[in-house]
Amino acid sequence: MSEFIGQLAKKLASGHHDLPIQVHVGEKEILIEVTLGSRKQSVRVSLGSSKAAGGAFVRLVSRACPANDHRLIRSALTTNRGLELGSLSLNTETNPPVLDVVHSVVAEGVQIPDLLFAIESVARLADSIEKRIVGQDVF
Amino acid sequence: MVDFTLMYTPDSFKTSRALAIQPVFAVGGLTESMMHSEDPAAILYMTNILRLWSFERTDLPPTFVDEVEVTELSRQPYSIFVNEIEINRRELVQLQQPYSGFEVDQRPLSSHDPFELIPIEAGVFPRQESLTTYRVDGGEEIRECYSCNGAGDVPCNHCSGGRVTCPDCNGTQRVNCPRCLGLGQHLGARGHLINCQVCHGRQTQRCHRCTGGQITCGSCSGAGTQTCEPCQGHGNLHNYFQVKSTVRVGRASLGRTNEPWPLEVSVLANESDELGLESALWPDISLSQASIQKWLPPELIVPLLHFARQELARSKAAISASEQATGIRLRVVGGYLYSVGYQYRNESKRVIVGGIHNRVFSEQGAVKKQSLLGGIKRLSYHLVNAIADYTPPVDRKYLQAVRSGNVHIGDTRCLIPSVGKILNASIEISENGYLLSLDGSDENIVNISIDFNAAHVAILCLSRRLGIAERQKFAQAMQFNGKLAFGRIALSKDGEQEFFTIEERRSYNDIRPDELSKIIRSLVADSNTILAKRMLA
Numbered sequence: 001m002s003e004f005i006g007q008l009a010k011k012l013a014s015g016h017h018d019l020p021i022q023v024h025v026g027e028k029e030i031l032i033e034v035t036l037g038s039r040k041q042s043v044r045v046s047l048g049s050s051k052a053a054g055g056a057f058v059r060l061v062s063r064a065c066p067a068n069d070h071r072l073i074r075s076a077l078t079t080n081r082g083l084e085l086g087s088l089s090l091n092t093e094t095n096p097p098v099l100d101v102v103h104s105v106v107a108e109g110v111q112i113p114d115l116l117f118a119i120e121s122v123a124r125l126a127d128s129i130e131k132r133i134v135g136q137d138v139f
Numbered sequence: 140m141v142d143f144t145l146m147y148t149p150d151s152f153k154t155s156r157a158l159a160i161q162p163v164f165a166v167g168g169l170t171e172s173m174m175h176s177e178d179p180a181a182i183l184y185m186t187n188i189l190r191l192w193s194f195e196r197t198d199l200p201p202t203f204v205d206e207v208e209v210t211e212l213s214r215q216p217y218s219i220f221v222n223e224i225e226i227n228r229r230e231l232v233q234l235q236q237p238y239s240g241f242e243v244d245q246r247p248l249s250s251h252d253p254f255e256l257i258p259i260e261a262g263v264f265p266r267q268e269s270l271t272t273y274r275v276d277g278g279e280e281i282r283e284c285y286s287c288n289g290a291g292d293v294p295c296n297h298c299s300g301g302r303v304t305c306p307d308c309n310g311t312q313r314v315n316c317p318r319c320l321g322l323g324q325h326l327g328a329r330g331h332l333i334n335c336q337v338c339h340g341r342q343t344q345r346c347h348r349c350t351g352g353q354i355t356c357g358s359c360s361g362a363g364t365q366t367c368e369p370c371q372g373h374g375n376l377h378n379y380f381q382v383k384s385t386v387r388v389g390r391a392s393l394g395r396t397n398e399p400w401p402l403e404v405s406v407l408a409n410e411s412d413e414l415g416l417e418s419a420l421w422p423d424i425s426l427s428q429a430s431i432q433k434w435l436p437p438e439l440i441v442p443l444l445h446f447a448r449q450e451l452a453r454s455k456a457a458i459s460a461s462e463q464a465t466g467i468r469l470r471v472v473g474g475y476l477y478s479v480g481y482q483y484r485n486e487s488k489r490v491i492v493g494g495i496h497n498r499v500f501s502e503q504g505a506v507k508k509q510s511l512l513g514g515i516k517r518l519s520y521h522l523v524n525a526i527a528d529y530t531p532p533v534d535r536k537y538l539q540a541v542r543s544g545n546v547h548i549g550d551t552r553c554l555i556p557s558v559g560k561i562l563n564a565s566i567e568i569s570e571n572g573y574l575l576s577l578d579g580s581d582e583n584i585v586n587i588s589i590d591f592n593a594a595h596v597a598i599l600c601l602s603r604r605l606g607i608a609e610r611q612k613f614a615q616a617m618q619f620n621g622k623l624a625f626g627r628i629a630l631s632k633d634g635e636q637e638f639f640t641i642e643e644r645r646s647y648n649d650i651r652p653d654e655l656s657k658i659i660r661s662l663v664a665d666s667n668t669i670l671a672k673r674m675l676a
Contacts (some may be wrong), residue, residue: 050624052664053657057624073613080620080629084592084644089620096631097228104625106654114649 001007004056004107005030005047011112012045019116034123037131039131041123047107056107060118062126064088064099065133072133085121087128101126142310147402148504152195153410153496154541156570157549158590159184159597161495164412164474170436171400173215176477178595182209184563185479186549188492190538191498197506198271203483210487211480217404217493218439218473219411220393220446224454225264225466228385229253231275235378238281243379247275248278254380254463261421261465268387275380287367289374294364298356303362305349312352313343331457341479386465389454393446395439402500404476410494411472421465424451435471443471493571497548523618549589554599554652557587561656572600577663589647597647601626601659603666605639607673612639613674619669625661628675639675641666 007032012022020035029046043062050057067073067090076088076099086103089128105115160182172438176182186209193199193207206644231253250256257273283289297303304310315321316338323340327333334340348354355361417436419426426447431440447469449613454464462484476493491500537553540546546553547568567574572588585600608630609618616628616639626643643658669675 011344048624048660050664053624053661055657061621063359067617071615073617074610074630076617077608077613077628077630081631081642082625083627084598087619087623089627090614091619091621092614092618100621100625102621106657109651109654 002047005045008045008058008115012116017113017116017119021116021119032119034067034120036124036127039127041127041130043059043119043126045119045124045131046102053106058107058110058115060086060103060105060122062101062122063091064101064129065098067099068096083125085118086125099128099129145385145401145502146490147400147497147500147502147546149402149500150195150404150505152192152499154188154191154548155568156187156495156589157184157497158571159549159595160188160492161475161497162591164414165472166434166436166473167416168216168474168475169218169414169439171216173213176212176214180591180595182212182598183551184476184548185209185212185492187211187538187541187551188497188499189481189490191541191548192490192597194538194542198503204535206301206483208482209479211478213478214475215396215398215406215478216473217396217411217476218414218471219395219405219408220443221408221470221472222391222393222450223264223468223470224389224451224464225261225468226387226389226454226458226462227254227259227261228387228459228462230383230461231256232381232383233378234381235369235376237369237373238375238377239371239373241377243279243281243377244277245279246277248275248380250477250523252387253384253461254349256380257382257384259421259463259465261467262418263386264388264466264468265386266388268385271384271386273382273384275382278381279377279379282378284367284370284374284376286369287374291367291370291372291374291545292364292465293367295356295359296363296365297358301356301359301361302353303356305346305352305354307348308346308352310349310352312346312349316342316344332534371492389450391450395442400476400478400491402476402493404493407474407494408472409497410496411474411496412495414471414473416468416470418466418468421463422547424464424467426467426469439471443469498569518534538600544568549597552647554647554650554655555587556653558656558659561652562659564659575659577659582664585663598647599647600642601644601662602631602640602642603662604631605641605666605669608637608639608675616675619674623661623665625658626665641669 009023009025012021012030012032022033024031029044032043032045034041034043041062043060046059048057048059049055073090080088086101089100089102091098093099101122103118105118168414186207189207189209190204193203208664228672231251239450256275287293295301308314316335318337319335321342323335323338323342324332325335338344350371360364370376373586390409392405396404417426417431426444428440431443435443446468451464458464474494478489478491480487480489492498493500537546537551540553540556546556549572555566555575559575562577565576565579569586572586575585575587577583588600589598590598592598605628620627626641629636629640629642631640634672641662643662645655
């Protein structure tokens with residue numbers, strides 16, 4: 001586990017914030033379970049690096065719903081146009097393929113309140129899609 | 140409330156678009172009623188517009204920039220019907236050209252009506268009057284040249300028999316002696332007048348240029364005749380017909396607002412968003428109500444059609460027998476008008492701001508350009524402030540940068556020029572924001588605009604078009620989104636065509652310049668890879 005992720009996990013788990021979360025620290029990522037009313041949504045937090053971006057970024061991924069229908073793909077691409085935060089992406093490494101909500105934050109100088117806001121936004125977006133498409137709280 | 144007794148007129152002041160106050164307008168907005176706004180972003184932008192406007196006015200002193208306060212803001216939509224009627228004027232003219240023996244089409248003309256001879260190309264709606272000529276089939280004939288009666292040449296009109304009077308001696312065959320200039324005497328070596336040594340006192344000498352007082356005519360080289368001009372020496376003329384078609388467009392516009400504010404809103408016709416267009420072309424130039432109903436609110440259909448029909452009837456009544464109305468095009472454009480109440484030095488005034496370039500309509504209308512005295516007043520004001528170490532309550536850096544065209548009016552933080560410096564990129568102000576070019580090339584251009592969400596929070600929107608979106612690439616595009624460090628691939632529409640774009644949105648007020656520069660760099664690099672490897676093509 002990278003030192004950065006370790007420190008991030010500590011800060012997120014410290015509880016000096018209002019967002020109801022549970023933090024699980026894994027080998028290469030942090031798994032955060034966000035409580036959204038009666039529903040829960042998981043957000044994976046990991047560290048990525050991009051040469052073009054000139055450094056590291058914190059990656060947030062939250063699973064929204066299975067993506068079996070091609071109409072869902074078109075709809076997701078159109079939704080991406082107006083999204084204020086995050087992006088819908090197709091993950092084909094799973095069976096069936098799933099729709100994830102992903103978002104990145106520049107790692108250098110990242111502020112915990114900003115990161116928590118991003119985590120909550122990603123969780124809310126993924127959960128709202130899941131609610132609309134699947135109905136049940138699966139992810 | 141707006142004073143109805145005075146007419147508000149605009150001056151030449153314009154800004155680029157600030158989406159906070161002039162969002163992209165859609166037909167649905169036309170049914171909005173007038174509403175008051177207390178949105179801080181709208182008030183801030185409007186105050187900045189008034190500040191920028193004051194720089195161009197001699198009737199507003201330098202202190203206005205610091206002290207003006209927007210006290211009331213209300214908004215209503217406006218619409219403008221722009222009616223264009225295409226008028227085609229036609230004329231059948233007979234022309235002549237020298238006939239050199241080619242084949243001619245002697246069949247009779249199929250008609251003498253120029254509108255029947257050449258099919259009408261309706262719907263061009265040129266910006267300026269345009270003239271096109273069409274050669275007509277048939278009606279051609281060969282006639283003996285009227286000028287030379289078939290001879291091919293005519294007597295030279297400069298001479299008689301190929302000779303003209305010598306211009307040097309005027310036909311006298313004698314010219315003044317060049318030594319004594321016709322005096323017969325000149326000064327000798329000792330300074331006394333002596334008889335001319337050349338003409339021996341005769342004062343003249345023989346003209347060497349001519350013979351018998353005449354020279355050969357330069358125009359006909361002595362032939363005495365010249366080539367007949369109309370037939371170019373062929374002796375015959377070829378007569379043929381041509382249709383001259385002149386197309387012009389008569390334009391009229393009618394502005395409408397729900398609340399009757401005292402301004403001529405139609406001046407904003409070219410500074411508004413297009414909401415819809417209907418056209419009808421020759422031969423049936425009547426507009427279809429059924430078609431308009433699909434996009435225009437019902438309450439506007441009747442006035443729109445009434446206006447269009449009135450204009451068409453007016454145009455038809457004004458056209459001559461050689462003209463035809465060949466097309467009608469009706470555009471509906473619209474946007475928002477703001478009534479802005481402001482206070483300056485305990486005096487309350489009002490202006491109306493409207494259109495995508497934020498034209499300011501005031502009671503005073505246009506004022507003269509800044510005078511030298513006004514300039515000196517401003518300079519002395521700033522000098523006094525500088526000496527007194529006075530910090531004005533306004534970000535003058537931003538105002539000056541907007542004035543000098545370096546910052547978009549929506550970029551109150553001057554964020555993008557800062558990012559441009561970090562990236563060593565060139566930036567250009569666009570309608571809604573900026574075009575940022577990473578290495579000065581036309582290929583690596585990112586569109587940057589500042590929009591506002593439903594909660595009136597400023598959102599920075601970055602986008603770059605990746606190409607036409609093919610359906611079979613949709614899934615692939617969605618997979619890329621999981622691999623991009625920043626941004627996402629989205630589907631956008633331009634007319635009927637769908638495009639893939641890579642875009643990113645961030646909160647304008649929260650993002651740091653260094654953070655944004657990293658995101659832009661990543662966005663450009665990823666989109667370059669997608670384009671170079673034709674991943675979505």
